[in-house]
Amino acid sequence: MRELSRLSRRGFGQGLGLALVLAGPAEGALAAEGEPVAQVMIRRFNFEPALVTIRAGDSVEWINADLAPHTATGLADDWDTGSMARNASSRIRFDVEGRYSYRCVFHPNMTGEVLVIARDEN
């Protein structure tokens, strides 16, 4: 429940996200507040760009421009933006270096990746 209080999503239909958070978020991937350093537009059932690179501790914001709701969800269901309705957005902070592959749980053919590098890496 500790992580639940850190959620700060805008949008609707957060039931799925709530369930996943209760199941336990991934170490290093948390719902975030503050300014994101990278944005991913969800448009025509694609994540654009499909790959974003950030530094550990930074956040990514997903913005849904489609009519249909979407999510950005870790492949192991270990982190999740929750459902984003049209024009809604959600942010996740990534604290640990690594590759975070994800998909939309509603439309599994939609995939993307967040590459998290060390803060002092060029």
Added chain:
Amino acid sequence: MNTLSLAMIVAVTATAASAHADDVMNDLEIAHAAYTADAIDIRYGHLALAISENDAVRSFAETMIRDHNAVNAAAGELLAELNVSPQDNALSRSLLEGAASKRAELMSLTGREFDCAYALNELGYHQVVNATVADSFIPVVTVAPLRTLLTDALVTFRVHEAHAGRMVTALECAS
């Protein structure tokens, strides 16, 4: 169910759609028909959730309900913004008649028979509706926001069509 069944679904739905869509429809009739087509697929989805025990079929049905509700919500917002009401028409009535018949057929099935019948119907239904939206609705709509909405909705429906195709293949319904 086999490929002949899919062909029959397409033929029946296409006949209903093309017989009326070929008539020139006004914007409000098109809005009504599009809304009706969405609502029909939402009902198919609820039926699938009530009958199917296949996880992939149930997941697809949930997606249909979620996405088509989102499209219809956007349509409702647009109509309210424009302060107009959609107009009932022959195509809408024909779609509803065809859907009632299909639901009766689906409700008589269980297990794999239902799953395949539902999957094949979803594929055929989206093929016909998508062709109708692309070829008969979007080119003649005069109000720009409605054209934009239909164009955006078509993106969603084409993803559904592809998803339905993969579901049919995975269920091995044609074999």
